[in-house]
Amino acid sequence: MPTCYLHNEAEAVGICVGCGKFICETCNTELKGKNYCKKCLDELFEENQRKVEKLEEKANKQQPMVFMNAGGGGGASSSSSAVNNANGAPIGVRYTKSKFVAGILGILLGGIGAHKFYLGRWGMGLIYLLFSLTYIPAIIGFIEGVSYLLSNEENFARKHDKGYRNYLA
Secondary structure (H helix, E strand, O other): OOEOOOOOOOEOOEEOOOOOOEEOOOOOEEEOOEEEOHHHHHHHHHHHHHHHHHHHHHHHHOOOOOOOOOOOOOOOOOOEOOEEOOOOOEEOEEOOOOHHHHHHHHHHHHHHOHHHHHOOOHHHHHHHHHOHHHOHHHHHHHHHHHHHHHOOHHHHHHHHOOOOEEOOO
């Protein structure tokens, strides 16, 4: 029966996957179903620590890119300013609805509730559609469209955009 390479009197219980030497119960450390001796385990942890330090050093050198939406409106229905940092975590602000599009829909098609459908408020959109012959939804839609266009981008998103995320806060 083989004996431990460090403790000649102790019977070996396994072989270290790092160095291939026989190890006893005292020297054995099982990690994810594999046997390691203390020396190989220390080397493995030191190597991983060096990798972590290298990644942290690389992350500290890189400046994150942050894109700001000035609220000038773009024709897109979804404007996103979120970017990822070195770890893959998002930074910045993410908008899924445009206040410009909602405002124009409210002004031009507010009578049939198009702006409400765009913002995901289907119930209100149906109510506007049902009462569209009274012209009351057209007046309210026009007022809401103008208020959307005059509002601050973040306030609009916080109130009307269900997909809005501010990763900076």
